[in-house]
């Protein structure tokens with residue numbers, strides 16, 4: 434069973450799938466502790482916050498509530514909700530705290546493509562066809578660190594940036610892995626103007642790509 438904070442259909446707003454109609458599964462729980470995290474309501478996993486799946490699907494605000502849901506129930510839910518998107522993004526919280534192999538395999542067998550958004554601080558358990566976006570975390574409050582195995586597995590590396598030191602961190606991380614075939618993105622933290630200007634300048638300097646959280650500019654989830 435997966436602990437699910439929310440399920441919703443929207444447009445992927447980040448990275449190389451930006452613009453793709455997508456079903457998002459947001460899993461509950463993350464110990465990494467990024468100070469600027471935009472989903473802090475997914476951090477705690479409290480027994481008192483468990484709800485039935487029916488209450489999760491009608492959420493109108495960000496809350497710490499979660500439901501225990503099987504892979505099969507998720508697929509059934511997609512058709513009950515009338516979702517048309519064929520791309521499924523599994524995020525969190527930190528989704529790689531869970532074994533995502535059974536969920537992704539079931540989704541692939543039903544004709545969906547899958548993508549994982551992860552900090553890379555846990556071993557990634559997912560099939561080869563799953564697109565893996567690693568947003569590497571170093572020096573965060575929880576003391577976790579991106580794993581080399583996660584950097585190696587990444588199809589894209591999407592680094593949140595606000596300061597020069599974040600660029601230095603990324604340059605160091607990229608030395609640890611073979612970057613051939615990987616897409617490298619800078620994502621300005623919280624749409625700050627200075628962060629965005631820095632990201633644009635560094636994308637030009639290093640021939641990287643910019644990811645601007647399009648959904649936040651559009652005011653959609």
Ligand SMILES: C[S@@+](CC[C@H](N)C(=O)[O-])C[C@H]1O[C@@H](n2cnc3c(N)ncnc32)[C@H](O)[C@@H]1O
Pocket residue numbers: 463469470471472524525526527528550551552553567568591593620621622623624646
């Ligand atoms: C909320 S996280 C969940 C998945 C996973 N825990 C991770 O960090 O990749 C999803 C994405 O949002 C990014 N993110 C979180 N807060 C952000 C913020 N304030 N500004 C820009 N990106 C942010 C993360 O770095 C990650 O790429």
Ligand SMILES: Nc1nc2[nH]cc(C(=O)O)c2c(=O)[nH]1
Pocket residue numbers: 443444445446447472524525550648653654
């Ligand atoms: N539209 C939209 N795109 C996203 N891409 C990654 C997201 C995330 O929270 O992981 C996200 C999100 O929350 N909304």
Ligand code: SF4
Pocket residue numbers: 463464465466467470471472473475525526527552570
């Ligand atoms: S790893 Fe992801 S979910 Fe966890 S605190 Fe950092 S940005 Fe938020």
Ligand SMILES: [Mg+2]
Pocket residue numbers: 471472
């Ligand atoms: Mg988000």
